[in-house]
Amino acid sequence: MMVRFVSIRMARGIVTLLLMVTFAFVVLRVSGDPVRSMLSPETPAEAIAAFRKSWGLDQPIWIQYIRYLQAILHGDLGQSVRDGRAAVVVVAERIPVTLQLTVPALMLNIAIGIPAGLMAALRKNSLTDRILMTSAIAGFTIPPFVLGLVLVLLFSVELSWLPSGGSGTVAQMILPVITLGIGGAAVLARFTRNAMLGVLGEAYVRTGSAKGVPWRRVVINHAFPNAAIPILTIIGFMIGNLIAGTVLVESVFSWPGLGSLLVASVLSRDLAVVQCILLFVAGAMVLSNVLVDLLYGLLDPRLRSGADK
Amino acid sequence: MTDIPAMPSTMPGARKETRRSPAVPLSIKLAFGWLVLMLLIGVFASYLSIYDFKALDLKARLVPPLGFGGDTRHLLGTDELGRDVLARLLFSIQMSLLIAFGATVIGAVLGTTLGFLSAHYRGWVEQIVLACVDFQASMPFLILALAVLAFFGNSLPLFVALLGLHGWERYARITRALTLSANSQGYIAAVRQLGANPWRIYFRHVLPNIASTLIVTMTIAFPEVILLESGLSFLGLGVQPPLTSLGNMVGYGRDYLTRAPWILVAPAVVISISTLSISLIGDWFRDRLDRTP
Amino acid sequence: MNQTPILQADGLVRSYTLNRGVFSKGQTVNAVNGVSLTLNRGETLGLVGESGCGKSTTGRLLLGLEPLDRGSVRFASELMPDIKDPKWKTLRTRMQMVFQDPLSALDRRWPIGAQIGEPLDIHRIGTKAERLERVQALLADVGLRPDQANCHPHELSGGQRQRAVLARALASDPELLVCDEPVSALDVSIQAQVVNLFAELQQKRQLAMVFISHDLRVVRRISHRIAVMYLGEIVEEGLPDEVLHSPLHPYTQALVSAVPHTGRKQKRVVLQGDPPNPASRPSGCTFHPRCPVARPMCAEIVPALRAASASRKVSCHLIDAPEQKEVA
DSSP states (O other): OHHHHHHHHHHHHHHHHHHHHHHHHHHHHHTOOHHHHHSOTTOOHHHHHHHHHHHTTTSOHHHHHHHHHHHHHTTOOOBOTTTOSBHHHHHHTTHHHHHHHHHHHHHHHHHHHHHHHHHHHHTTTSHHHHHHHHHHHHHHHSOHHHHHHHHIIIIIIISOOSOSSOSSSHHHHHHHHHHHHHHHHHHHHHHHHHHHHHHHTSHHHHHHHHTTOOHHHIIIIIIHHHHHHHHHHHHHHHHHHHHHHHHHHHHHTTOOSHHHHHHHHHHTTOHHHHHHHHHHHHHHHHHHHHHHHHHHHHHOHHHHHOOOO | OOSOOSOSTTOTTHHHHHHOOOOOOHHHHHHHHHHHHHHHHHHHHHHHOSSOTTOOOGGGTTOOOBTTTBOTTSTTOBOTTOOBHHHHHHHHHHHHHHHHHHHHHHHHHHHHHHHHHHHHHOHHHHHHHHHHHHHHHHSOHHHHHHHHHHHHOOOHHHHHHHHHTTTHHHHHHHHHHHHHHHHHSHHHHHHHHTTOOHHIIIIIIIHHHHHHHHHHHHHHHHHHHHHHHHHHHHTTSSSOTTSOOHHHHHHHHGGGTTTOTHHHHHHHHHHHHHHHHHHHHHHHHHHHHOOOO | OOSOOSEEEEEEEEEEEESOOSSOOOEEEEEEEEEEEEEOTTOEEEEEOOTTSSHHHHHHHHTTSSOOSEEEEEETTEEOOOTTSHHHHHHTTTEEEEOSOHHHHSOTTSOHHHHHTHHHHHTTOSOHHHHHHHHHHHHHHTTOOGGGGGOOGGGSOHHHHHHHHHHHHHTTOOSEEEEESTTTTSOHHHHHHHHHHHHHHHHHHTOEEEEEESOHHHHHHHOSEEEEEETTEEEEEEOHHHHHHSOOSHHHHHHHHHSOOTTOOOOOOOOOSOOOOTTSOOSSSTTGGGOTTOOGGGGTSOOOOEEEETTEEEOOTTSOOSSOOOOO
16 A cells, blocks of 8 residues: 555656656747757858757757657756856755755744644634734735845844845844745644644544543644644645745845746746756655655555555 | 525535624725725726826935825835836736736636546546646746746746646646536536537536636635736746836835835735735635534 | 337447556446347337346437447437437437436526527527427426526426426427436425326327336336346336236346235245346346246356247246247
8 A cells, every 4th residue: 555655656756757857848949949049140050050960959859859858867957058067066056055945944834833823723713813823814925025025124124133135144044034934834824723623623532532531632642643644735735835935035135046046047048057947846846745745654544554445 | 586596505504604694804894995996906007196107207216205205296205217106006006917817817718628628538638637737736836937937038928828827727627527527417418418519518517517616716816826926027037127017116126125115115015915815805705605613 | 010110229238347447457347238129109118127237328328328339229210320420419309318316417507498498509499589489388398387497406396307307308309218217316205296297298299218217116107118127138028017917037026026015915025145246247147146946057048038928028048938948
């Protein structure tokens, strides 16, 4: 059961990656003659022909596609136009910089979102619940770039407590991580509250408390583990939002990560780098989905034991 | 008895609700009011402003708003080129609404059509659509959109079409699932054996039956498209000058954050309150529809 | 018979594949396994059997709503065209279906009148005014009030909905009607009214009708002839009174004895064994595992549907044909 479950998910992940590669290939070819966009208009005809030949552009489209796949499998994703180095290298050196933002932000999501959601669920309809949920709605409806700028205006411009941009010091990390973390925390808080309320209404929880099991233990031992499964799923979904948010937040705080690189590459039409980032993001999404599925399997005893039909 | 109830099946909690219909909370009223105001601005923007949003006034650059050292000539101040911020704001609201509306409709039409196609043909057509749905759902759309903009460059029609690709997978998924269940239900089989062609089956029978679900999906997608548009425009990759949109105003206002924060604050506030209003109303509707204790 | 039958089905086979996955080839199940029948103009054939015996599938095959795996259906002496053939579509005006659950057979967003007139819209019969007039006439024919044309399905009772479905089926003035359990979803108290309506309209319009039901009493009221199905095959066929008063096939005997009946002295035959599963079709006579009088030969030799008298057919080794006596 477990093996089957994971292998199906893996296969889906591979299909997603293949689609991503195909998407990049199709968009690249449809968007115009690559020769025209790479060489200047004054290039002599024979130079163009030689260029075509050296890139395999004189071949039928499906041979180009196969070659393209082969090149990607060999890790050859072309050269950055702006930088002159291999696109993979340009992208790879930005990855740790971005992770410095996303990993703390994800931890912030979880550290704020789950306790807030639990608190709201356990005190349903209380003032705490209302305040938490109203701020949660505000938290995920305010776009990250607006929130980031408001924070800059407040803490950098007015109060001069924290720097408004750049990277390297811990002080410079604080505002971007908060900006990136708030939205996800709000989503998670709302979701945790709903999942907990769902579980708390179930018969086994009510039975437990009716039997005299202390309420704290009912919540910790019975209710939360069951709510954890849907919560985990939503965290998997949130990673996509986190990546999208990174692009905006890095732009607001001039954080030299993947997001800034993507925006700069799009503006200068550095296609090799854009394509490389696309593949990296797709890979990250597939990987995180597989991880979530594995954790899911560990949390759900029906999947773990294989006793299920 | 003579009246025709609109939707018999969408009232699961109706029994409980009729007992005590709670008053509409103030926050919801305010949210409704705000959205109505935005729609009015969207429709009548060009009549409301005394200035042209593109008119430069280099003698009155970076004038602060009324109450912050400015005067009644420019209620919300002016920007770095002396353009009236209020005029730009009104036009931006119109632009953002127009783009979001167009994109939402494109997404709904595209997704619904693909959903119908996959439910009708099944087999490999369905598999391809489902693979694309999975793909779209697993990738952050902002990244895909950036990639397309990198490859194709930017123009307004392309931008709207691109935003229209956002969320199509939800309509496709919903339409496919609902059509499959409708197909297995009697009324579609009945109409099919009457000799009806697929066009009649899907657009005259299935579509009216699933319209309410699709409309709810559209109201969820709409604020997302506004956020996406403003995000891309903020990055300078969406609406291009001399046109302007809310995100575009925030993006260009960022350079004057310290000297003239008003350029940026007004559109930022409008974006936040609008999306907040839609979320509040959406939540309120959902709570009312399924109030399960 | 001096007239040509309106419907002639010959050796119909329809199989489905179950449980097909990526790794398993799946099982082939013959839902209908060699059904032959004929239907004359103005005649009602009752098709009886337990649920899952293939009677509904047979109904759909007769109308050409599903592809045949083997066999042929002829309507008015012409082979049933393929479902993609434009001729298939025009044939819909001449043959119609009435469904089991009238609420699900009607679009809940359309008013009844529009749904009754929909066949006229689809096949472009008459002008707009003529269609409206025809819908009114149909409403009257099936016993609905003219103002009920504006009602939505959920505003009608079950019986009224089935009347509306019947009106829609009759809109294009068909020659053949296949009714798939048309009253079993209705309250027992109104079943009789609706059955009477079917019988009355059948006579008035000289419809050829296939009336599918699991309820012997309902079928008996309306049919000119009865065919009993078991596991996708017809096991007995004859006039209603013959079949119900002196059933020949052991399965029919069991069915008949299961009908509650006052004052009958007959011993009740209770079937042994599991209900039939078309996925594991028994060898020989498909009924032999449950048959109270089965002999060893029944497990080996498939009995043919043979004439037992001028008006009857039966497929059982234990019933002697009147003239031919040799057994396999």
